[in-house]
Amino acid sequence: MVRRWVKAYKELGAVGIQRKRQNTVYSTQFKLNAVNLYLTSEKSYRELAHELGMNNPPLLTRWVSNYRKKGEFAFSNVQGRPRKESELLEISIKKAKDVVNETEQELARLQNDNLNLRMEVEYLK
Incomplete structure (x- = not known):
């Protein structure tokens, strides 16, 4: 020493x-x-x-x-106890719901745009 x-x-x-x-x-x-x-x-x-x-x-x-x-x-500075599988499942479900929500919003926007374009075409005819 x-x-x-x-x-x-x-x-x-x-x-x-x-x-x-x-x-x-x-x-x-x-x-x-x-x-x-x-x-x-x-x-x-x-x-x-x-x-x-x-x-x-x-x-x-x-x-x-x-x-x-x-x-x-x-x-990597990850500290604390690891998450339980149930917590990970809840997080993945929330993320999946967010993705579905975003997809539904995008679909609604596209349907609205499609309707507007159809009305334009009918008007021009």
Whole structure:
């Protein structure tokens, strides 16, 4: 542990060994860039983490592992419990009703246009 602190101090200075009161939140793009850098370079997790200014190399290891398992969807920020099938069914029914509603409205508009065009043709005759 002390060796890790010494390395962190040498590479990042006093900031590298300071205890943080709050976890750092990294953006999805930052995570993808860090993973791509690791996969394309021959650097170790520790070297790359220090290069990116991270003092937690195991976090980079977890990102790479998740990326290998799930691909780009590994970093989607979906939180909370997954929806139940009944909720998904209700949502799909609502969407289907909206589509039917829009289709009925479009059909009514087209029938109205058709009626207007027939009246025009009859008038011109």
